[in-house]
Amino acid sequence: MKRSLSRETRMALEPRKQPRQERSSKVVDRILDAALTLTREQGTKTPTTLAIARRAGLSVGSLYQYFPNKEAILLDLARRWLSSFPEVIARRIEVTPPTNRDEFRQEVRKLFIDTSRIYLENATLMPVIEAISGNADLRPIQDEYDDQIIALYAAWLQHVNPTLDDKIASRLGVLMMDVGHACRLVGLKRDRKTYDLIEDDVERMWLALVTPYLNLD
Amino acid sequence: MKRSLSRETRMALEPRKQPRQERSSKVVDRILDAALTLTREQGTKTPTTLAIARRAGLSVGSLYQYFPNKEAILLDLARRWLSSFPEVIARRIEVTPPTNRDEFRQEVRKLFIDTSRIYLENATLMPVIEAISGNADLRPIQDEYDDQIIALYAAWLQHVNPTLDDKIASRLGVLMMDVGHACRLVGLKRDRKTYDLIEDDVERMWLALVTPYLNLD
DNA sequence: GACAAACGCGAATAATTAGTCGCATTCTTT
DNA sequence: AAAGAATGCGACTAATTATTCGCGTTTGTC
Numbered sequence: 001m002k003r004s005l006s007r008e009t010r011m012a013l014e015p016r017k018q019p020r021q022e023r024s025s026k027v028v029d030r031i032l033d034a035a036l037t038l039t040r041e042q043g044t045k046t047p048t049t050l051a052i053a054r055r056a057g058l059s060v061g062s063l064y065q066y067f068p069n070k071e072a073i074l075l076d077l078a079r080r081w082l083s084s085f086p087e088v089i090a091r092r093i094e095v096t097p098p099t100n101r102d103e104f105r106q107e108v109r110k111l112f113i114d115t116s117r118i119y120l121e122n123a124t125l126m127p128v129i130e131a132i133s134g135n136a137d138l139r140p141i142q143d144e145y146d147d148q149i150i151a152l153y154a155a156w157l158q159h160v161n162p163t164l165d166d167k168i169a170s171r172l173g174v175l176m177m178d179v180g181h182a183c184r185l186v187g188l189k190r191d192r193k194t195y196d197l198i199e200d201d202v203e204r205m206w207l208a209l210v211t212p213y214l215n216l217d
Numbered sequence: 218m219k220r221s222l223s224r225e226t227r228m229a230l231e232p233r234k235q236p237r238q239e240r241s242s243k244v245v246d247r248i249l250d251a252a253l254t255l256t257r258e259q260g261t262k263t264p265t266t267l268a269i270a271r272r273a274g275l276s277v278g279s280l281y282q283y284f285p286n287k288e289a290i291l292l293d294l295a296r297r298w299l300s301s302f303p304e305v306i307a308r309r310i311e312v313t314p315p316t317n318r319d320e321f322r323q324e325v326r327k328l329f330i331d332t333s334r335i336y337l338e339n340a341t342l343m344p345v346i347e348a349i350s351g352n353a354d355l356r357p358i359q360d361e362y363d364d365q366i367i368a369l370y371a372a373w374l375q376h377v378n379p380t381l382d383d384k385i386a387s388r389l390g391v392l393m394m395d396v397g398h399a400c401r402l403v404g405l406k407r408d409r410k411t412y413d414l415i416e417d418d419v420e421r422m423w424l425a426l427v428t429p430y431l432n433l434d
Numbered sequence: 435g436a437c438a439a440a441c442g443c444g445a446a447t448a449a450t451t452a453g454t455c456g457c458a459t460t461c462t463t464t
Numbered sequence: 465a466a467a468g469a470a471t472g473c474g475a476c477t478a479a480t481t482a483t484t485c486g487c488g489t490t491t492g493t494c
Contacts, residue, residue: 134351208425
């Protein structure tokens with residue numbers, strides 16, 4: 001009844017309680033740190049509750065003081081990453097749309113640099129993102145964020161070219177996201193110089209992907 | 218001792234025995250069918266031995282007559298896919314290299330069409346491929362195949378441009394593989410028409426990716 | 435049709451792991 | 465410093481699941 005309950009309840013993933021004493025907020029940090037480190041160490045496998053507790057110098061029981069279940073811990077780690085993406089793309093839609101090929105190229109580059117920064121700033125938690133993708137319980141949650149991101153990429157495309165068909169915009173949005181994601185995961189596993197080279201590669205690919213669909217002079 | 222043994226033994230993944238009576242080779246098919254169907258039904262989660270047995274109308278014990286462990290079943294399904302990839306790319310290296318931009322474009326297109334066919338022909342087992350990627354035990358095996366494929370893409374690039382630097386070739390190889398894979402997984406989940414549109418998108422991206430590195434007139 | 439080998443079975447075993455609960459310890463407040 | 469709240473503990477429970485093993489049945493062979 002332990003396992004399936006949490007699955008059936010379809011997860012309260014919110015933190016169980018706010019820490020009220022100073023020591024305990026440190027404990028929360030220790031738990032998150034431990035979970036992050038272990039996930040990184042084990043490639044992309046999600047660590048067990050026992051392992052997290054041990055690494056954090058705690059007992060299993062303490063984990064459940066602050067998190068309703070194991071998934072919530074990983075999700076807490078990923079949350080900043082997951083939510084910063086939509087923010088950043090949305091911000092790129094607020095500017096005035098480009099009018100010629102050169103301005104357009106600039107807009108792509110800006111979106112590109114902004115999204116790249118998110119990857120660079122969150123490089124250490126990429127293993128967590130990969131672990132989440134590979135976890136049957138967490139995957140659906142990431143998918144929700146992904147749908148949001150795709151919609152925003154599509155919105156960006158229609159911002160740049162208002163006559164662009166919805167279907168096409170959404171198809172290109174998916175590809176922008178997936179191509180960017182796949183290549184950047186590769187890049188972050190290499191050295192910084194290679195990462196930058198890959199960034200150039202991706203930018204060319206993005207441009208090749210979207211240019212035919214933006215009626216420019 | 219059940220679980221960890223198989224992990225420690227680092228897996229004999231070969232079929233445990235060849236079926237010697239006619240009935241049993243049908244059983245092997247039933248097992249593979251059941252595993253495939255269940256993996257497809259459950260998204261990307263690997264089915265349990267019990268579930269596979271039940272679906273195949275067998276008992277768990279019978280599974281182990283022919284497969285040394287659960288992983289071997291999935292791997293057996295994926296094996297044709299995994300091995301046909303290197304074959305196809307290798308075949309594209311045997312032809313005489315292109316000499317001008319147009320011939321080069323043709324070569325990209327041929328490689329492109331050949332790899333695309335592999336995806337189309339194996340569309341039903343994509344969930345298995347995804348499940349394998351998400352499984353900590355199976356992942357390393359897929360990684361070996363991936364390394365092979367990357368090396369072949371790199372070899373293809375150097376076949377097309379013999380002066381191409383090793384490092385660059387291998388970087389582009391990874392990106393060709395990952396971009397192709399990511400986009401085609403998307404495509405196969407859509408209708409055929411969308412798949413074809415995505416193919417065009419990917420072809421543009423591939424061309425944009427590699428063209429700058431091939432000194433053509 | 436008799437014999438051995440192959441096959442099929444499924445209850446039992448054992449490993450793993452998520453999550454709980456009552457007791458012990460530490461902190462905060464007055 | 466005493467009470468009560470918050471925190472920490474870890475043995476225990478319970479669920480899940482891979483794999484085995486001895487026994488009964490079927491099949492191919494002579």
